[in-house]
Amino acid sequence: MYKLPGNAGVPVFGDKSLEFYRDPVSFCQQRIEKHRSRVFQCRMLNRPTAFICSVQGMRELLCEKSNLFLKDPTDLMTNMYGDTIVTSNGEEACLLRLSLTSLFTGSCLESSSDYITSVCERCLKDLSLSGQPECVYSAFKRLGTELVLGLFLNIRAEEQPDLFQEIMQLCTQHWHGLISAPVNLKVPLWSSGFSTALDARDKLMVIIKDKLENDTQGFVGSLGSLPLPDSTSASQHLLLFISALIPKALASLLTSFTLALSGNKQARLRAMEDPDYLRTVLLEVQRLWPPFIGGRRIADQDTTIAGFPVPKDYGAIYISHSVHRDPEVFQQPDNFLPERWSGRNAGQEHFLCSFGNGPRSCMGTKLTDVFLKEACMYLLKHYDWCLDPPSQDLEYKWLPVSRPANPPTISFTRLDLTRSDRSDTN
Template identity: 85%
Template sequence: MSKLPGNAGVSLLGDKSLEFYRDPVSFYRQRIEKHRSRVFQSRLLNRPTAFICSVQGMRELLCEKSNLFVKDPTDLMTNVYGDTVVTTNGEEACLLRLSLTSLFTGRCLESWTDYITSVCERCLKDLSLSGQPECVYTVFKQLGTELVLGLYLNVRPEEQPELFQEITELCTQHWHGLISAPLSVKVPMWSSGFSTAMEARDKLMEIIKDKLENDTQGFVGSLRSLPLPDSSSASQHLLLFISALIPKALASLLTSFTLALSGNEQEETRRRALTDAVYMQGVLLEVQRLWPPFIGGRRIADQDSTLAGFHVPKGHGVMYISHSVHRDPEVFQQPDSFLPERWSGRNAGQEHFLCSFGSGPRNCIGVKLTDAFLKEACMYLLKHYDWCLEPPSQDLEYKWLPVSRPANPPTISFTRLDPTRSDKIDTR
């Protein structure tokens, strides 16, 4: 057992949170090079914190030793969304997951197929109609919003346009609570971002409670019938499931997909992804590996332990960095290269080495739904369009927080494909 490389600094003065949030990728790369280790320590949120940048360390943290590292009960997610399957610990988290899992698997998941298809058709069918480049992140965020509000809340823009717009705006305002200083200040003519976010939450909760009382169909009807711990649990989970966080994550991945497969030089990649289901899965995994929508996740050591051979004292924070874990050269050869074929070769069967949506017993409960949606949206694009950057030269440098995407939203020109072409899809 070795001491963590690096320095945890001293209270307040040694805190590196600002440096990390300004550019988390530069932050971890500089320290990996300095310490020659993919596990190191620094001070984050004024707490000594171990940073995990290797596949081995991530797997120990999230899988083999997940019971030793807990969610931070003072985390802002808890303040904004309440006690949910994402924020709770121990037996409560296990029981919530057992109750909710049925809503994201099996027949429930299959029942959403037609709606997912209809949303993709409605939002993507006119990408080439104007003849002008599209800001794809905006398009995909709208697509994700329609999916989330339609599936989870039975609110669809073609049926209830005013309510849909109201909820969308409130979700955006509420989202700002996660990226604002948690100071609830309200004076005449001005409110802090956090205060505005909490007001939006209260309005959303009124809409959600009305839905839970009056809707008997779909996800809302199924959720209200589950054995949840208290009367507020269903509404708190709906608040989480309709949050702006999910459409932004979906938009992030779809934007990265279109950029990775953009232009004439990627025409063969697009054709192969359309006609070969195994290769298509490799493309989606490679997009997730190189451009994870979330930079990582945070835990607190509940007792003294070790990660990747390093001692982690009780009370230390632990931050796994998905961007770095996915580029661990011990596991991924040519880690910075887009190579979909790696997933049917050297890395076949190693999808669990990715942690875009967590891993192990606390991974994202909706990961199968996310996979189904991404595959449907990407297949729609491949079947109906060719596309390229317009203008060809754009700054595609990513920003990684709070959700990853190019700092300057890219614009892409779409060309409708000939509908009579005879491409066949291999579903083996």
């Protein structure tokens, strides 16, 4: 067994958290090159931590040895969302997953398709109307917000515009609690970002509890009838499902999709006509530009990852950006090559970890796939698009959700109806 490369540092002074948060991609790449290893250690959040940047290491952490690594009970997610499936461990996590899975599969998923189609049409039909370049990330974030509030809370923007705007603003304030220092401080005329986020959470919970008590339809009605562990579990999970996490993830992936196919009319036409090719495009978008940088666990006992020792109480962080560029698995790892998913990497979708992996992976992955395919197909059928201006700085920032640091602008040109669209209207 080899020694874990790197240095765990000394408490406080040896901590590398700030360096990581400034630029997580460069942080990992420099250490991968320095240690000639895609698994290494340093001190993160004042805890010795193993960084996992290989497909093999990720699969061991999240799949084969997932029972040996726990979610951190002191994580900010617990402060912001309470005890949910994201923050729980052990038997509690398994029971929550069993209870909630039915809401994201089968007939529940099918019943959402008409609403998803209608929201995509309403939010995307006017992208070319102004004749000016569109800030696509903002447009897609609005789309994602309408989707989650309509599906999970039965609040439709076109039916209850004032309530929709109120919740959207509260969700934005709540989100800032995840990216603020956890200091709950109020003084006259000023509150810390974390304090404002906690206030927004409390206001959202009032709206959510009212919905659970009075709405028996759709997702919120089904959630309220599930055998969850306690009386607060349903409201805490609804808070998680309507939070800014999902709209931002959708906006991230849709922005990357439009950038990847910008100016490539041939690829857009092929993706519109061939559902399997669209699937490979979306897999490649997810591989190269995962919306979330990774996830963190705590070792519950001495173990190994990729042949390296990981002692009990060590942190373990998988870095999706680095895992997805593991050259042992993905040839030409930095190139956008959708065809890899019908060739050498066919059937290897489980090597991606944008939304986790293994038994603790995101339950909403199938729903996210439906969202993305519906939105992308609408764009492909109805628009040509290109970067405007053609030369823009598309360097990505990776935290808290990946997107170009300078929001890109794209010009959309409306297409004539396709033959299939015309036949649908006859």
